[in-house]
Amino acid sequence: MASRSLSRLALAATGVVLSALLGGTAAAQPAADTPVFWRVPATAAQAHALENAGFDVEEGDAGAAYVVGGQAVANRLRALGYRPSFFDTVYKELPAQANSLAADTFYGGYRTVTAHENHLTAVAAAHPDLATKYTIGQSWKKTKGQGGHDIQAICLTKKQTGDCTLSTSSPKPKFFIMAQIHARELSTGELAWRWIDYLADGYATDATAKSILDTTEVWVVPISNPDGVDIVASGGNSPKLQRKNADNTRGSCTGTNIGIDLNRNSTFKWGGDSNSACAETYQGVSAGSEPETQALEKLARAIFPDQRGTGNNDPAPTTAKGTMITLHSYGNDIIIPWGFTQATSPNDTQYRKLGAKYAASNGYLVGTNEETVGYDTSGTTDDFTYGELGVASVTFEVGGSSGTCGGFLPRYTCVDSTFWPKNKGAFITAAKAAAAPYQQ
Template identity: 85%
Template sequence: MRRADEGQVVVEGCARGGRSAGGGAGRRHRDRRAGRRRPVFWRVPATAVQVAGLGRAGFDVGESDAGAAYVVGDESVAVRLRALGYRPSYFDTVYKDLPAGSSRAAAADTFYGGYRTVAAQEAHLAQVAAAHPDLATVYDLGPSWKKTKGQGGHDLRAICLSKKQAGDCALSTTSPKPKFVLMAQIHPREISTGELAWRWIDYLADGYASDATAKSILDTTEVWVIPIANPDGVDVVASGGNSPKLQRKNADNSRGGCTGTNIGIDVNRNSTFQWGGDSNSPCAETYQGASAGSEPETQALEKFFRAIYPVQRGTGNDDPAPATARGTMITLHSYGNDIVIPWGFTQATSPNDAQYRKLGAKFTASNGYVVGTNRETVGYDTSGTTDDFTYGALGVAGFTFEVGASSGTCGGFLPRYSCVDSTFWPKNKGAFVTAAQAAAAPYRQ
């Protein structure tokens, strides 16, 4: 892990749900005639137990309702479901058409109406550090899978924002200020999340001189932002241009002979904490990898978290983080309008469940999202996730935000770019502020 020169970053060179669809079948037939295999939603009648089983089996389960789950995938996924005895029915395409009025010739560093590429995000961090040397420091956290293989790739990058005094924005577990980390796009296709990270950075850095809340946060807190936690995957998504590719995993193609967006390991199932409860099928969307922490992206993230947060709870699942524990973390995902709290790997609640729900209620006051465990929100358990790691291994109050609704213009994996400013940022800005303000004592709200 190394710090980039302040003001300068070297750029290395050379789930959920669906919506009702009038005419859906007709669109499907048109897509077939065009030779496309676009992922769609399949409505799968299923009990709650069966929904959980689908998730464990590696299906990309989005939202579930009283009698069904919605599974993302092309027609080969429907074939697999039928082979298991399910009766999937076509629901709707997960793609949204390019927003009306958007330029078909997007800028070179954007795609799908304005969403930023990895290169744009990297340049943005460098620009912020150069413009605000008293507030911003950029770090390289470690390489992506492709970079470790000499196939291009990127370093994962983080920016620390604080009014810098002695000891601030260092990779230290004993630095004086409490820390809040916001992380985005560990699942690359969840494209609105990287844009929220971008706006949060600008709000703090540009607002320090004129916004009392931004000034107060940076005077008292270290705010760390990882705008793209899976850069190789984001490259795959952006390569689709106006029809972004739905890459969920990283770019590790070393197992299973998978093709297209089925390659890779789900970095949000690869954590070293409670790893091993998700899919062992390399081509599954929730493939957990061959071993805990096998992926360089996971290694970089966990090394970073351990570098800035001390261990603040015992090793037992029932050991609570003490009231004196510091630190908050939000990992941004889409979609579902949920605030997910530990545990994910078990149906049991965490020993800090009551404190989690109190802080979650403060977030909800801003964004209106539903607070609950994985089972209470998405309807199934997960293992090897980032929020379980930061809480379980370190005692940090880690949350997952599922940004956006399951339907409508601002719903799904690929909402219109305009939704970031019209909906997602206004809803979540206050929640991010609350998380930063709570970093000093998240369990004493």
């Protein structure tokens, strides 16, 4: 589904050679029911057809796509004339102590939705001068009376009159970061957790944290798809690979094929992705159909003024304020608009300069969809916040495609050993840039 340069393919292949993550070698065949990444030689059109046929098609490289599944999926691919080969494991080997996990954690330490909710409550209680917690909407299950969750956000700043008040005219510029809109992308929620703690706990002792909160509002939605994360966490040490939300009203989908891809459901330029209900990129029946999407867009409209014209080629002015990062995995990419078209955005030059500053910390590749993941994406959150509101918005794809710290389910220790050290500086840069992101 994605086109990668040959140099990036070589790096991915190196990761395969180095990983013997389930006690075997990269060439070993998995057990019949163990999902793995299969490398499938395919054109972009073939990868799209596989996706519409219900295959879980993920990051690719030059001339191939990666498909997630067990031996049955590989057999289906072979029956269609494809030649899948084992690429990497999905589940990474857990340390022995992970067999006895703390409450509200799973798969080596990743936090559940309840743990994130409790964390926001605790931060707001411990730092009333810095933190304000908001309920911005409800998950699909909660709207249906089937359990579910409130969708929660936290605003962090050294509070003065008018701060963190859901106002487009509040005095401080704003940096908005959101995570785990794709539920199985586990590292992203943990990065949001660490960012919150760095600012709230560090304000008293860290000059950079203090400077940010003295001058900027930082808004964080650590779990954008709580129903989906519940499904993932229900697998415990074998997390379920749920990407979408839990809306099961469309199609005859089962298991982790249910739901709507919330990052294809936004109201800006919706409609260019899959209409197949069981596809991982199913966009829903209409733009903004899902309550999670509605909550995220309502928050963005409540805190950012409309700073851009309505045409595709209308740039955000150099005076526009606000930055936004939506966290995804995997890919080691910083993806700049546009997503819905191969054309570059009217702020492309400014985006590349800002992206280069982010990349100075994390080393990720900066580029458009075509230059990074290799495919168009309609109805995405960053296209919405930039396209409708003019906010300088990007996607971070955290982590590589293979190895212990690769894929959707990296070993939990990778968060502190790799992902947080790489991205902390990029988040700081985004917060500092919020006052004038197009003047970098």
